[in-house]
Amino acid sequence: MNDHTGPSASPATAHERRDESRQDRQPAAAKLHLNRDHALRLLREMLRIRRFEERCAELYTEEKIRGFLHLYIGEEAIAVGVMQCLTAEDAVVTTYREHGHALARGLPMTSLMAEMYGKQEGCSRGRGGSMHLFDLARRFYGGSAIVAGLLPLAVGLALADKLQGRNRVTACFFGEGAAAEGEFHESLNLAALWQLPVLFVCENNLYAMGTALERSQSETHIHRKAQSYQIAAETLDGMDVLAVEIAARQAVAAIRAGEGPRFLECQTYRFRAHSMFDAQLYRDKAEVEAWKKKGPLLRFGHWLEEAGLLDVAGRAQMEAEIEAELAAAVAFAEAGTWESVADLLKDVYTGEP
Ligand SMILES: Cc1ncc(C[n+]2csc(CCOP(=O)(O)OP(=O)(O)O)c2C)c(N)n1
Structure with missing residues (x-):
C-alpha cells in the first residue's frame, strides 16, 4: 500500500476557512510508501x-500526581507523525504539553511515569514533573513552561549544529499562543536569516488557555507569520x-538539504481542559464533541x-499490550x-559560592 486515501475532512470551525495547502496532500501521499507495520506503529x-494520559488524569485525582498537568489528548497525531521523520541525532524541544512528544521520541514510559510522580527514578530525577520532561541521551x-520560551532554545541548538557542521534537525513544537510572543518573531527572524535547520511545528488548537485565537491575534493564519x-x-x-507525517517528511528533507527552516501549522484541537484546573x-x-x-x-x-x-x-491485542506497559510504568x-x-x-x- 503506498497511497493515503483516508478521510481528510475537518470539523466546521475556523480551521476550515484556512486550508490553502490541503489540496496538495494527495500527490504527496503517494510518496509515503506506507506499509502495514508502519501504519500499525x-x-x-x-x-x-x-x-x-488517561491514566495520568486518574492518578491526578488520586493525588498520586501533583502540580500542573496539561493533557495532549486529541493532538497525538502531530507528535507521532513528526517524530517518524527524525533520527536519534536530531533534537526535540517542546512546551509543557509534552507527554506525547516524549513518548513518541522513545522515552520509556516507566521513567515518564516516575517523573510524573516526582520520584528520582524519573527522566528529570523527579525535579521536573509533567511540564519538564527531559532526556539528554535522546536529545x-x-x-518549557514559558510560552514561546522554547523557540530561542531551538534556534540556539540549530545554530550550534550548523556552526559545527552537523547535519541535524531541531524540531520545535509549540501552541499558536506562542505566535503572539516576541520570542516567536525574534526566533523566526534569526532562523531564516541564518538559514538554520529548525522544523517549527505550530500545534494550533485554537485556544491559548481560555482565549480563542480570533480574540487574541489579528492574523489567525499562523503560517503566514512565518512566511x-x-x-x-x-x-x-x-x-x-x-498528513502530518507526509508534510514533516518533506520539510525535514528540505532542511537536511540545507534549505533552511520550515514551518508547519497543524490544525488541531485539545479534547480536554487546558490543565486540570x-x-x-x-x-x-x-x-468539543464535533472535534472528537x-x-x-x-x-x-x-x-x-x-x-x-x-x-x-488485533486491536484488542494492541490495547492489552499497552495496558501491560502502563501497568508496569505505574508499578515502577x-x-x-x-x-x-x-x-x-x-x-x-x-x-552564592
Ligand atoms: C510568557 C508566558 N505568558 C503566559 C503564560 C501562562 N500560560 C500558560 S499556558 C498559556 C496558553 C498557551 O497557549 P498555546 O501556546 O496556544 O498552547 P496550548 O496550551 O494551547 O497547547 C498561557 C498564556 C506562560 N506560561 N508564559
Missing part, C-alpha cells in the same frame, strides 16, 4: 499516548497522522479497519523513591 504510538530538551520571515510554511490537518467556560460543548468525532485515533483506526490492516482481535513509579530532604538544594543555583 502510528496507531500504537498514538494509543500509547492516549492511554498514558529531548523538553518541556513573512521568508520561511517556507504551510497549514495542514493535524488530526490526520498521515479549567471549567472550560470559553467554548461550547458541541464544538474527527479525532486522530478514531479516524485512523477506522481507516486501518477499512483498509483491512487491523481487525478487532509506585516503587520509586523520593529524593532525600538533605539533597534538595543540590544543583540549585543560588548565585
Whole structure:
C-alpha cells in the first residue's frame, strides 16, 4: 500500500476557512510508501499516548500526581507523525504539553511515569514533573513552561549544529499562543536569516488557555507569520497522522538539504481542559464533541479497519499490550523513591559560592 486515501475532512470551525495547502496532500501521499507495520506503529504510538494520559488524569485525582498537568489528548497525531521523520541525532524541544512528544521520541514510559510522580527514578530525577520532561541521551530538551520560551532554545541548538557542521534537525513544537510572543518573531527572524535547520511545528488548537485565537491575534493564519520571515510554511490537518507525517517528511528533507527552516501549522484541537484546573467556560460543548468525532485515533483506526490492516482481535491485542506497559510504568513509579530532604538544594543555583 503506498497511497493515503483516508478521510481528510475537518470539523466546521475556523480551521476550515484556512486550508490553502490541503489540496496538495494527495500527490504527496503517494510518496509515503506506507506499509502495514508502519501504519500499525502510528496507531500504537498514538494509543500509547492516549492511554498514558488517561491514566495520568486518574492518578491526578488520586493525588498520586501533583502540580500542573496539561493533557495532549486529541493532538497525538502531530507528535507521532513528526517524530517518524527524525533520527536519534536530531533534537526535540517542546512546551509543557509534552507527554506525547516524549513518548513518541522513545522515552520509556516507566521513567515518564516516575517523573510524573516526582520520584528520582524519573527522566528529570523527579525535579521536573509533567511540564519538564527531559532526556539528554535522546536529545529531548523538553518541556518549557514559558510560552514561546522554547523557540530561542531551538534556534540556539540549530545554530550550534550548523556552526559545527552537523547535519541535524531541531524540531520545535509549540501552541499558536506562542505566535503572539516576541520570542516567536525574534526566533523566526534569526532562523531564516541564518538559514538554520529548525522544523517549527505550530500545534494550533485554537485556544491559548481560555482565549480563542480570533480574540487574541489579528492574523489567525499562523503560517503566514512565518512566511513573512521568508520561511517556507504551510497549514495542514493535524488530526490526520498521515498528513502530518507526509508534510514533516518533506520539510525535514528540505532542511537536511540545507534549505533552511520550515514551518508547519497543524490544525488541531485539545479534547480536554487546558490543565486540570479549567471549567472550560470559553467554548461550547458541541464544538468539543464535533472535534472528537474527527479525532486522530478514531479516524485512523477506522481507516486501518477499512483498509483491512487491523481487525478487532488485533486491536484488542494492541490495547492489552499497552495496558501491560502502563501497568508496569505505574508499578515502577509506585516503587520509586523520593529524593532525600538533605539533597534538595543540590544543583540549585543560588548565585552564592
Ligand atoms: C510568557 C508566558 N505568558 C503566559 C503564560 C501562562 N500560560 C500558560 S499556558 C498559556 C496558553 C498557551 O497557549 P498555546 O501556546 O496556544 O498552547 P496550548 O496550551 O494551547 O497547547 C498561557 C498564556 C506562560 N506560561 N508564559
